[in-house]
Amino acid sequence: MRTRIVFFFFLLSLPLIGTIPAIAGSADREVEKSAIEHVLRAQQAAWNRHDLEDFMAVYWNSPDLTFFSGASERHGWQATLDRYRATYASPGHEMGQLEFSALRIEMLGHDAAFVRGAWQLTMPDGKMPHGLFTLIFRRFPDGWKIIHDHTSAGE
Numbered sequence: 001m002r003t004r005i006v007f008f009f010f011l012l013s014l015p016l017i018g019t020i021p022a023i024a025g026s027a028d029r030e031v032e033k034s035a036i037e038h039v040l041r042a043q044q045a046a047w048n049r050h051d052l053e054d055f056m057a058v059y060w061n062s063p064d065l066t067f068f069s070g071a072s073e074r075h076g077w078q079a080t081l082d083r084y085r086a087t088y089a090s091p092g093h094e095m096g097q098l099e100f101s102a103l104r105i106e107m108l109g110h111d112a113a114f115v116r117g118a119w120q121l122t123m124p125d126g127k128m129p130h131g132l133f134t135l136i137f138r139r140f141p142d143g144w145k146i147i148h149d150h151t152s153a154g155e
Contacts, residue, residue, distance in 0.1 A: 028110075029107045032107055032110075032139075033105040033107065033113070035143075035144060036113055036137055037103060037105060039058055039137075039143070039144050040058075040100055040103065040115070040117075041100075042054075042058070043055055043058040044098050044099065044100050047095060047097075047098040048097050048098055050089075050095050052081065052084055052085060052088075052089055052095075055084070056077070056080070056081050056084070058144075058145065058146055059077055059080060059145060059146045059149070060077065060138070060140070060145040060146060060147045061077045061145075062076070062077060062147075063075060063076040063077070064076070064147070065077050065146070065147060065148070066147070066148045066149070067079070067080045067149045067150075067151075068149070068150040068151070069083070069149075069150075069151045069153075070152070070153065080149075094124055095121075096121035096122055096123040096124065096129075097121065097122045098119065098120070098121055099119070099121075099122070100117050100119055101117065101118045101119075101120070102116075102117050102118045103115065103116075104116045104117065110139070111138060111139040112136070112137065112138050112139070113136070113137040113144070114134070114135075114136060114137075115133075115135040115136075116132070116133070116134050116135075117132070117133055117135075118130065118131070118132055118133070119131055119132075119133055119151070129153060129154070130153070130154045131151060131152045131153040132151075132152050132154075133149065133150065133152070134149075134150045135148065135149050135150075
C-alpha cells in the first residue's frame with residue numbers, strides 16, 4: 001500500500017519536474033535584466049554628474065561598436081565619445097539632466113539582450129529634448145556592455 005501511495009505522488013509530480021528548468025531559467029533572466037537595468041541607471045547617474053568618461057564605460061570599447069542617431073552612423077567607441085563631446089560637452093553646449101524611462105529589457109540569450117526605452121534631458125534653459133532608443137547589450141568578462149545604440153530625438 002505504501003508503495004502505491006509513493007508511486008501515486010510520484011506520478012502527480014511528473015508535470016512539475018519538467019518545469020524546474022523553466023523556473024530556474026526565468027529567475028536567471030530576471031537577474032540578468034536587473035543587472036542590465038543597473039548598468040543603465042549607473043550610466044544615467046554618470047551623465048548627471050557630467051562625467052562622460054564614466055558614461056562611456058558602459059559602451060563596448062571597440063572599433064566595432066555602432067551608434068546610430070538621426071541620419072548619421074558612427075563606428076567605434078572613440079567616434080561615439082567624440083560625438084557626445086561635440087554635442088554636449090563642448091563650449092556653448094550643456095549636458096543637462098538625463099532620465100531613462102519605459103525600459104523594456106528582453107533577453108536574447110544568456111549573453112545578449114535587446115533594450116528599448118525613452119530618454120529625456122532637462123536643460124538649464126528649461127528645454128526638454130527627448131526621444132527613444134534601442135540598445136543591443138552583450139555580456140563580456142567585465143560585465144554587460146552596449147554594442148549597438150540607435151537613438152532618435154522627438155520632434
